[in-house]
Amino acid sequence: MAALLFLPVIAWAQAAPHAHGSEPAPSPETMSVRDLPMTRNASGTAWQPDASPHTGLHWEAAGWDFMFHGLLFGGYDRQQGPRGDDALLGVGWLMLMAEREAGAALVGARVMLSPEPFTAQHNGGYPLLLQTGETYQGEPLRDRQHPHDLFMELAVTYTQALSRDWALQLYVAPAGEPALGPVAFPHRLSAASDPLAALGHHWQDSSHISFGVLTAGIVTPLAKLEASWFNGREPDEERRDLDLRKLDSYSLRLSVNPTREVSAQVSYGFMPSHSVLHADEPLHRLTASATLHRPLGSGGLWATTAVFGRNVESEHGGSNAYLLETNLDLDGHNVVFGRAEYIQKTGHDLVLPEPLEEETFGVASLTLGYLRNFGPLGPVQPGLGLRAAVNFLPEGLESTYGSRLPVGGMVYLRLSSAPSERTGHGGSHSSSPSSHSLQISSPGP
Template sequence: MDGQHPHNFVMELVGRYDFKFSEHSQVFVYGGPAGAAALGPTPFPHRSSASENPIAVIGHHQQDSTHIATNVVTLGFAEGPVQVEASTFHGREPNETRWNIGKGKPDSFATRLTIALAKSLSAQFSTGRINNPEALDPNLDTVRTTASVHHNLRFSSGHLSSSLIWGRNKDLKNGARRIFNSYNLEVTMNFLHRNWVWTLMENVDRDRTLLPIPVQPKPSCRLCCVVGFDLAPSKESFTICPFNHVILDPEGTPVTIEEEPIGRIQAYTLGYERELPVGLSWLNLGLGVQATTYGLPPQLKTVYGARPSTVVVFLRLRPNGNLSEHMKLMHQHK
């Protein structure tokens, strides 16, 4: 139900230069062949409120998917608690080759306003136009708008981090418009030093590409497998047919699957993790479990069932000390 793709191996390859006018005033330039545009909240893999959740949020593509944009250039200015940024970047999503760095001239733009309301409380509002993000739908452009509030509370044996996020895509194609909204509330708590508990509540618009449609007995497109059809393409069709949104109906006529909204999905997640002693000062190891239950519109219940749910058991590794420094950077305003 998430309908998302893996990230490239190289997600960020950038440089940044800061020039300070005074202790509380500076300009900066950020850029490189792969990096984050000034659009959206802190990306979900780097948010302290989602630090232990191993699964991407469903609303990722309405909120912060441009954190892996290519050929990014950002100019920013900070004065006290206020920071303003403007970016240009290449709007196309990464292709199916995960080991390279995407190419393309900057053709999209975004701007973001961030305000540090307090030392542990910040908010952002951002908007941008992403041109031609989908290789399978080259006539599509997207105007994305996001707003979020982030809070971090520290106490003697841990901390509590929370985020409230809204993201909205307005897709533009041949004069028509379609709108997708997403809403997240996520909270993660570290307590008694080695224990983590978190929750995530989501309400996200989804589209009809998640629904099956009739196909001829021998499908000629990989998409048939992706959306869950019983029949799989032959080996020959994998080699001669591209992966796209066009399949054949029972009469053999090409059918294009448009990403039209069909309703909203609700997802409710609860997780727990325990850090394990490994005897290595540089390694932090955790064993966790996470459960999610979903609320679906009627169309999707015929595919996924009335009350679908998932359980994930995972082993988490990261360099010791990395998280605390990372959280300091995420919740301070330079």
């Protein structure tokens, strides 16, 4: 496995990454569906604004275009109080993609792996106050974030242009992301400096690792309408296998990119047997999100995302999660970031004893952080960061958490793919973002 992940680095040494020209970028209103920029594609089949940096390594071999990129964090996490803990942990992902033209179509394949089963598995996940979702040793996880599975994505993509303005997109994934929710937090540029998960993950984007996904979408330069048929069961505790199961769930998502700097989506999903522990309890999920990417001066980018997520379960009723996060990369080296959340979690979610178990608690958190990037060193941009969060709890949770304002923090090293433009190699690639007439691959942070 390690050898597989290092292959692209060897390939990088042999092939210089593309450098892209600075021709004015086309806007979604005037472009053809054949010219969708590859920067638009984020996790799974989700869209982000076109105004996103090219990152990672690109090379060609055997008629295929390859791309490799990733985002890794390692550091020390400490969460305060009786429900807190501390840990050394590593989180993130590495992704290898290949694509080629086939007539009027573009075919692609992706493998995305996470080290988290090996680096964030201590006691079922890393410490994170108020986090809930999935299980450890047959019990619901609480105040910990579960590790992502080793196989975050194994997918094949197929995009066929039907005319200047219309294309058909298919996505087949033994492990991957159905058309439900915003770009998943590990892939959002607005969250790219923050190693820790959003507390509303399981209301908004937790389906990003589903074991069995079929998605079909109709694409225009401005909008995409997708439907997925997928296995909606959350991953089990064995993080290194594929939890394949019958495809029992459905989702529908409408994405729009009205300008180069804006992307938004609304989506709905129905998962009749989502939970490992409560397999007979159906879950309905509704999400809406909007993302703004504003390029700044010399290599900076201001990325902001707002997300609303709502879960409706027959037993516990409906609950909402709101998120606003921003990542202000001033110049490619100095990054200030923050996240504000408000989530309705039940006593059941938080594994509280009777009678609190039946109550619903509105909890909030505010995170601020700073990341200093160095280098880049070849294809890798290293950075050192600090993240601090304060949580705001209702009175009923004070005795459980030892405070109404418990805090948490983390110091970390971040390794990300260097922006392709700034690696300083190559230099004379064509002025279009890539040589393809149709783009389906995904840069991400």
